[in-house]
Amino acid sequence: MKSMQIILVGAMTAATLLGGCANSSNPAASNNTSSLPSTSSSSSSNFIGYGVVEDIETIKVSEDGKNIAGTLIGGTVGGLLGHQVGSGKGQTAATVAGVVGGAVAGHEIEKRSQVASREEYRIRVRLSNGTTHAVTQSSISDIKIGDRVRVDNDRVSRAD
Known part of the structure; x- marks a missing residue:
């Protein structure tokens, strides 16, 4: 025994x-800034700039292996x-x-x-200085393509 x-x-x-x-x-589940070809990105958590939303892409993120x-x-x-x-x-x-x-x-x-996946959004913003910056986040609220936005702390939000 x-x-x-x-x-x-x-x-x-x-x-x-x-x-x-x-x-x-x-890697797709990361909320960090994603680099796209011919874009600039920053991994720092601070103000990036103002710009216009060029594209919003829905991404499926797998939940496998966590429990x-x-x-x-x-x-x-x-x-x-x-x-x-x-x-x-x-x-x-x-x-x-x-x-x-x-x-x-x-x-x-x-x-x-388990729920096989959840949706996140990759938002590509054309900044005022002409560069493109992409951010992946779990919610887009009421942001649409063409909206003026603020990129701050690797989050996209409507510009005031």
């Missing part, structure tokens, strides 16, 4: 560590179910297989049940 608990804790620790290794970075709850819950349930099978070394093998299989199944179920 004691070795079973050690194996179960070890398998759950491994699943947790592997879940933490998942690449959750998504590991499904992996952990699936591994736990799989381990408990696997422990009910056989006896001795066969029971230990069934428990380990249950943890691994449950973790994989739990991760897939969670991934499919």
Whole structure:
């Protein structure tokens, strides 16, 4: 019984560590300024300038890889179910297989049940000095193409 608990804790620790290794970075999800060919951009968080909106592009941003709850819950349930099978070394093998299989199944179920993506907006602004600056943000409020806007702190807002 004691070795079973050690194996179960070890398998759950491994699943947790592997879940933490998942690449959750998504360049499209960044709210930082995006460079476009023949544009100028600044990664600083300050006033950029005034300009006119040239284009607004809707971007789908994936939410994959951010949560590991499904992996952990699936591994736990799989381990408990696997422990009910056989006896001795066969029971230990069934428990380990249950943890691994449950973790994989739990991760897939969670991934499919999450909202697959959300929308963000890439707004391209022609600044007063003639350069183009692009910003990706989650909301555009009432901004439309042709509006005079202010670019400040990597956010586009209506000019006062």
